[in-house]
Amino acid sequence: MSQMMCRILPEVELKKGSNIMVYGPTFSGKSIFVRSLFRDLTSEGYGGIYVLTRDSAESFIEWLGEYYDPEKIKIIDCVTKSMLGNARDTDSIKRETVMDLTGISAKISKFFEEFWRSGVRDVVLVFDSLSTILMYMNLQTVFRFLHILTGRVKMTGAIAFYIVEEGMHDEKTIVTLKQLFSGMIEFKEENGRKYVRFVSPFKKTEWSEIAVDENAVVVV
Amino acid sequence: MKVVTGIPVLDDMVEEIPEGKVLTYWIDPEVEGNVFAMQTLFTNLESGCKCAYFTLTLSPEVVLSEFEEFGWVVGSYENFTLVDLYSPYVGMPSTCSLNADPSNRDAVDSLVKKTIRENDLVVIPISSMIDVCGEEVAELLGEWCETAANSGSRLVFTFVSWPYPGNVKKMVANRSNAIVKVGGVHHRVILGYYYGLVKVDWKNIKSRAILFKLVRPGGVRAYIPKILVTGPYNAGKSTFVHAVSTRAISVDRLGTTVALDHGHLEYRGFSIDLFGTPGQERFDPILRMLGKEALGVILVVDSTKPETFPRAKQMLEEVAHFGLPYVVAANKQDLPDALSPEEIRKRMFLPEDVPVIPVSAIKGEGVYRVIDALLELLTGSWQVSGDEFEIPA
Incomplete structure (x- = not known):
């Protein structure tokens, strides 16, 4: 696991095939945390698949800067196509729309196949974020989609992170989604301070205070 | 007017989609199967049929650009109608004259x-309709099929087989006169894609699976x-390829293979190409090149020569890189000093x-068991069966 993960959640060891929900309020640092984790892991040799529902592929690539390697990093951009109908795909960037869950599922699967056939066995998948999908599609539909996707992650031995915004969904939605995940990285903000912890059926860490800038999350 | 599927091999099997019939593309959720329906529509559009296409999860502009990606400029055909259930759903003004809000069940039904009634062929994404309008929409299928039967139209459904309740799947299957399964060859990842006819009530056909690629x-x-x-080297690869193939050719020099063995096999409804690689290390680049394209591996070893097993393992490691399923053929079992498979x-x-x-x-014994074992390893999902569909008698 990445050095950042070791520093922030030292007691947590994520096994291959894990599906992790990343949950917390807006601006609590969860997106930066996951992006940094993704950047670290792909730098360490992992194949990376990043599904974007809020930012375009181009802005994510800009954020990655020198770390962007199209051989190792595959992007599914669910933003640009609905704005510019004719946005073209490349080998490492595929454009879908947030409501086309079949298209997203097929593209993720194709990237898994490409990594597998090229001998890359360690793969990290990030879904940033599920909340956008839940704005358009009902819970049952998203659950079915995730049922297939989390199953594929287990089969391939990848590690996947799914961002969910706190406060955007009712309790039933969160409880239903939790059934699909093997654990949760939870963020909270209190009195202007940010905290993170890991929760799973077998482990619950203490809250750790963190500081977040636009590039990384660090333990205070 | 003759309406066809426009899909290679499938048209040879079903010949046409007769008036009043419903053909469903039953699609694995991880496979880009909607293209089948798009291809069916475009093929018939070109031949002058009036065709309509419903969209629920993509804007009309995106639908047209997706068709164009495949070289099908459907927007330029006067006999094409795009029916927009997307824009009203997301609260945008529709650019299509035919549109409805999918949350209004009656409006959707009448549209x-x-x-x-107004078209020869209508493509409806049934699973998207269920996702957006709710499972109750499946109850309307009977009336839509009846409308098609009465007006002499044909329906093409796309049904992405997400884990819906059994009754929903059954309802869609029962309303379909023909089902074409579009699936993936599942291993740890999906290694390839296939389609096959699972059911058709206007022809008596023995089904077969066809692998496909999407070309843009x-x-x-x-x-x-x-x-x-x-x-x-000398494990008997060429002999194996010749024994199992209906036609085969080897490129030999001084009695050993120096380029490739190639064999073709028609077996259990599959057309299979076998590629045998030379055993010497200097030919390993060929092994790597073929490994990228292959779906599975047969490793032939000489059961009487354990000293060659390290080389066999080395060759296996070369192809293991591609994560392919493999079977070992313990050859030369007819010789007295052959080791047993367990040994x-x-x-x-x-x-x-x-x-x-x-x-x-050399005697042709056990060779088809090797092919069977490899096909079995490809999870069986490759084989087209109707088990999932509870097809009515």
Whole structure:
């Protein structure tokens, strides 16, 4: 696991095939945390698949800067196509729309196949974020989609992170989604301070205070 | 007017979609199967049929651009109608004259019926409709099929088989006169894609699976699966390929293979191409090149020569890089000093789930068991069966 993960959640060891929900309020640092984790892991040799529902592929690539390697990093951009109908795909960037869950599922699967056939066995998948999908599609539909996707992650031995915004969904939605995940990285903000912890059926860490800038999350 | 599927091989099987019939593309959720319906529509649009296409999860502009990606400029055809259930759903003004809010079940029902009556072929994404409008929409299928039967139109449904309740799947299956399964060859990842006719009530056809690739532009293209036959020098690879193939050719020099063995096999409804690689190390680049394209591997070993097993393991490691399923053919079992398959497994440190099949390629014994074992390893999902559909008698 990445050095950042070791520093922030030292007691947590994520096994291959894990599906992790990343949950917390807006601006609590969860997106930066996951992006940094993704950047670290792909730098360490992992194949990376990043599904974007809020930012375009181009802005994510800009954020990655020198770390962007199209051989190792595959992007599914669910933003640009609905704005510019004719946005073209490349080998490492595929454009879908947030409501086309079949298209997203097929593209993720194709990237898994490409990594597998090229001998890359360690793969990290990030879904940033599920909340956008839940704005358009009902819970049952998203659950079915995730049922297939989390199953594929287990089969391939990848590690996947799914961002969910706190406060955007009712309790039933969160409880239903939790059934699909093997654990949760939870963020909270209190009195202007940010905290993170890991929760799973077998482990619950203490809250750790963190500081977040636009590039990384660090333990205070 | 004759309406066809426009899909290679499938049209040879079903000939046409007769008036009043419903053909469903039953699609694995991880496969880009909607292209089948798009290709069916475009093929018939070109031949002058009036065709309509419903969209629920993509804007009309995106739908047109997706068709264009495959080289099908449907927007320029006067006989094409795009029915927009997307824009009203997301609260945008529609650019299509035919549109409705999918949350209004009656409006959707009457728009679908009107569209069926006015067209020769109508494509409806049933699973998207269920996702957006709710499962109750499946109850309307009977009336839509009846409308098609009465007006002489044809329906093409796309149904992505997400884990819906059994009754929903059954309702869609029962309303379909023909079902074409579009699936993936599942291993740890999906290694390839296939389609096959599961059910058709207007012809008596023995089903077969066809592998396909999507070509942009071009659409669905059928191809023949490649099986790699590898193993150390003089293990009997060429003999194996010749024994199992209906036609085969080897490129030999001084009695040994120096380029490739190629064999073709028609077996259990599959067309399979076998590629045998030379056993010497200097030909390993060929092994790597073929490994990228193959779906599975047969490793042929000489059961009488354990000293060649390290080389066999080395060759296996070369192709293991591509993560392909493999079977070991323990060849030359007809010779007196041949090791048993279990002894070979032990000496080669092969996992228990790897089939080691006793074979005498020269006598043609056991060779088809090797093919069976490999097909079985490809999870069986490749084989087209109707089990999932509870097809009514």
